[in-house]
Amino acid sequence: MIEKVNLSHPDKVADRIAGAIVDLAYRAEENPKIAVEVLIGHGRCHAIIETTAQLYKADICYAIARIAGDVETDIVIVPQDTHLSENQADGVRCGDNGIFKGMPLTAEQKELSGVAHNIYEKHPTDGKYILDGIRLIICQSNTDAEELKNAYPGAEINPLGGWTGGTDVDTGATNRKLGSDMADSVTGGGLHGKDLSKADVSVNIYAFLKAQKTGQPVQLVCAIGDREVDGIPYADIVAQAREYIDSIGGFEKFAEWGLF
Template identity: 75%
Template sequence: MIEKVNPSHPDKVADRIAGAIVDLAYATEENPKIAVEVLIGHGKCHVMIETSATLSFDEVKRAINRIAGDVKQDIVIVPQDKELAANQVDEIRCGDNGIFKGVPLTEEQLKLSKTARNLYEKYPMDGKYILDGERLIICQSHAKTTDLQKLYPTAQINPLGDWTGGTDVDTGATNRKLGSDMADSVTGGGLHGKDLSKADVSINIHAFLKAQQTGKPVELVCAIGDEKVDGLPYSEIVEEARDFVDQLGGFEKLAKWGLF
């Protein structure tokens, strides 16, 4: 079984804001160090940014408004810890401890991802979906149940009835929907709001891609400062992840749907 949420789900709004801020950092530096946490809901957006890059408050505010609309903003920008930053001075090395896995996607997971995208094209509002074998559950805001039933006659539609959705109904937080983004590849590392030096980003992407290429599960472990992971220079893993993110169109685009 698999759950997928769309880009207008409050948790994905938080992920997208975090991704957009990371994109701003990469617009100023080739290899910035940044970590972003976002909490949003009920007209307020709290953002905590630790970064080596010089960010414009106005650009951060515009990114939040573009994604979340007119919300009251609480933004804190602080420098990255100097001792942690020193880890990366001479060369690109692993920026965190962690255990990671990559798991090949199933036909069921790919099918739901396609269904979620098709629904979002027609209804670009808060929605979440589950597929368990033949059982499809669709919770789509701002859509009449009768209209959805015509599109998916065998699905269970809006079990509690029509609903509004969005950040005025629920709160969103960064990295709270990793199962939607990574399927069975989820471990302890959050994918969003971080630069490529962070293992949570680059090794998660590396393990996921390797699992899709080989058709076999992948398990990896790393320590902060490692120069090699999975027998590869860490810099190569970073560049692999950079290519993946660039092909999607940036970190905000990565945050829209995750890895699949």
């Protein structure tokens, strides 16, 4: 059983805005420390940003408008806590406590991800999809249901009928769709709105990629300040996560679909 949402879902809009702000921080500094929370809906976007990087509200507003359209903004930028920043002063160390799990993707999860991507290519509007065995549920806004019925015979299409979707209908919040982003790998914190020193980002990515490579579950635990996780330097885990983020085009792109 798996649920997937597309990148126009309100929660993913919030994730994408948070990712875009993290991208801005990485353009300002090589290794910024940043944590972003976004709440968006009904014409307003609230963003709280803790960061070491010099960010400008005009750049943030431009990113919000590019992703979410014409909305009022409420942006708060504050310095990251000095104790947290000092944790990284003498080298790359684990930026958070947490437990983490990487799980190999199942055929069902890969299939639904393919369905979600394919539908969004033709219908780039708010959508949510569920696959439970042979039961496929497709909820796609602003779309001809007959076209989807023809493409996916036997699927349940918009069970309550047509709908509008988007942030004018519902609110979105950062890291609220972790199942959609991580499948069975969900344990601790969310993937989005944070720099690579945060274990929620780097250790989650590392554990997921290791599980896909080995075909076996991965379970890890770390404490803030750890220099090693899974028997390797934390700096190596951050480097692997950075390579992955770079390969897909940055944190905003990462936020669109998560890990699969």
